Structure formats: C-alpha cells, structure tokens
Amino acid sequence: MIEISIDPIAFTLGSLEVRWYGIMVALGVTQVVCWMFWQVKRGAPISYNTLFTAALIGIPSAVIVSRLLHVLDRWEYFSQHPGDIIGGSGLTIYGAILGAALGLWIYSRVGRFQFGYFIDLLAPTTILGQAIGRVGCTINGCCHGIPTSLPWGVIYTHPDSLAPIGVAVHPTQVYEIIFLLLLFGAIFMLRNRLKPSGSLFLVYLSSYSVWRLGIGFLRQGTDFLFGLHQAQVIAIIVLAITVSLLVLRTRWVRVEERVNSE
Numbered sequence: 001m002i003e004i005s006i007d008p009i010a011f012t013l014g015s016l017e018v019r020w021y022g023i024m025v026a027l028g029v030t031q032v033v034c035w036m037f038w039q040v041k042r043g044a045p046i047s048y049n050t051l052f053t054a055a056l057i058g059i060p061s062a063v064i065v066s067r068l069l070h071v072l073d074r075w076e077y078f079s080q081h082p083g084d085i086i087g088g089s090g091l092t093i094y095g096a097i098l099g100a101a102l103g104l105w106i107y108s109r110v111g112r113f114q115f116g117y118f119i120d121l122l123a124p125t126t127i128l129g130q131a132i133g134r135v136g137c138t139i140n141g142c143c144h145g146i147p148t149s150l151p152w153g154v155i156y157t158h159p160d161s162l163a164p165i166g167v168a169v170h171p172t173q174v175y176e177i178i179f180l181l182l183l184f185g186a187i188f189m190l191r192n193r194l195k196p197s198g199s200l201f202l203v204y205l206s207s208y209s210v211w212r213l214g215i216g217f218l219r220q221g222t223d224f225l226f227g228l229h230q231a232q233v234i235a236i237i238v239l240a241i242t243v244s245l246l247v248l249r250t251r252w253v254r255v256e257e258r259v260n261s262e
Contacts, residue, residue, distance in 0.1 A: 145170025
C-alpha cells in the first residue's frame with residue numbers, strides 16, 4: 001500500500017487555513033487564463049478585452065454553479081446548516097465546467113464573439129486545469145475511492161486529511177489524472193479536425209462524462225438518484241445531449257478544408 005502523510009494544509013494566515021487543494025485549483029485556473037492569452041498572442045481572432053471580460057464572467061459563473069451543485073448534493077446537511085451554504089470548501093468539477101460554459105455563452109450573445117470557437121480553444125487547457133486540480137484532491141484526501149486491498153491502494157495518515165485515516169482506498173484522484181492526461185493528448189490531436197466549431201468541446205464533455213459515469217462506481221460518495229452519485233446522473237444527461245449533437249452535427253474535415261472555411 002502507498003502511504004500519504006502530507007499535511008493538506010499548506011500554511012495558515014491567522015485563522016485562515018490555506019490547503020494545497022485551493023492552491024492547485026488556483027494554479028489550474030491560472031493555467032487556463034495563461035493558455036488563452038497565449039492563443040490570442042499566437043493569432044487567435046479574439047481581442048484581449050474580450051478574453052479579459054470572459055475571465056471575469058466565466059470564473060465566477062464556474063464557482064457559483066459548482067457550489068450550487070455541491071449544496072444540492074449535500075442538501076441533507078445544508079438544509080440543517082444554511083449558514084454554511086455560502087463558502088468555497090465544497091465545489092464540483094461538473095458545476096465548474098457547465099457554469100463557466102453557461103456564463104461564456106451568455107456573454108457571447110452580448111459580446112458577439114464565436115462561442116463554439118472559444119470553447120474549442122478552452123477544451124485542452126480545461127483538461128490540464130482539471131488534472132492540476134486533482135493533484136490538490138490527492139493531497140487533500142477528498143474525492144477518494146472506496147476501500148480496496150489492491151497493492152496500489154493509498155492510506156492517508158495525516159489527521160487533517162479528508163479521507164478516512166488508516167484505511168486503504170482506491171486512488172481515484174490519480175486514476176483521473178492519468179485519464180485526463182490521455183484525454184488531453186487525444187483532444188490536442190483532434191484540433192482543427194472537427195467541424196462545426198464547438199465540436200471539440202463536445203468530444204471533451206462526452207469523453208469525460210463516460211469516465212465520470214464509470215469511475216463513480218469506485219468513488220466514495222452519496223446516493224443522489226437511483227443509487228447513483230450526482231456526478232453520474234449529470235454524466236448521463238450530458239452524454240445524451242453531447243452524443244446527440246455530435247451525431248447530428250459533427251463531421252471530420254481535413255485541416256486545409258477547415259482553414260479555408262474560416
């Protein structure tokens with residue numbers, strides 16, 4: 001078994017505890033913003049003002065919807081502790097992705113930029129951001145798997161860990177990091193190969209949804225509907241939508257054809 005004894009609290013500022021999870025999420029978001037600015041510098045037809053405003057809208061939208069889904073998932077607790085509803089200690093990755101996408105879509109209606117093109121640019125960097133965030137989850141002990149006797153099971157020993165202390169569990173966070181890196185490679189190679197714009201993001205969403213539906217059976221969590229976790233239910237809904245759109249709209253194109261049509 002693999003032992004993880006790292007203190008999930010990186011440092012404290014007075015009474016404020018800063019966890020490695022928060023640091024890694026911040027790094028993941030920073031990476032996304034830097035990637036997009038780099039794309040614009042390389043010639044992407046998006047103004048810096050549009051990108052800056054998109055960040056101001058997309059990041060808060062991601063946090064709000066992410067927190068909302070977490071509250072709904074833990075409603076039995078939050079209904080008894082309404083004062084804890086507003087906070088950043090519990091977030092969901094689906095909420096972050098869908099919330100950011102919703103905020104950007106609304107902004108695209110006002111800012112009049114190509115939403116599909118924009119989210120296609122976001123797809124690879126979003127995957128990397130998720131992988132960075134899961135490093136924080138690994139240290140934090142959250143999002144851990146169910147107990148296991150497999151030799152690569154992990155045992156958390158630090159008392160501040162959010163995982164059960166001294167119990168070997170599936171390192172589902174590490175499983176997801178590996179999957180995300182593989183998905184990043186696949187998505188990166190598919191750039192400029194799919195049409196219309198937005199298809200690459202749909203491939204990312206559908207692929208990740210298949211993963212979350214499957215890994216949910218190894219992750220510790222609460223039953224949300226029909227014995228499934230909340231993320232698994234959302235995954236089924238997202239899959240139904242994205243696969244339908246991919247089948248009806250998306251087609252493979254040569255790079256030359258894509259360049260000439262845009």
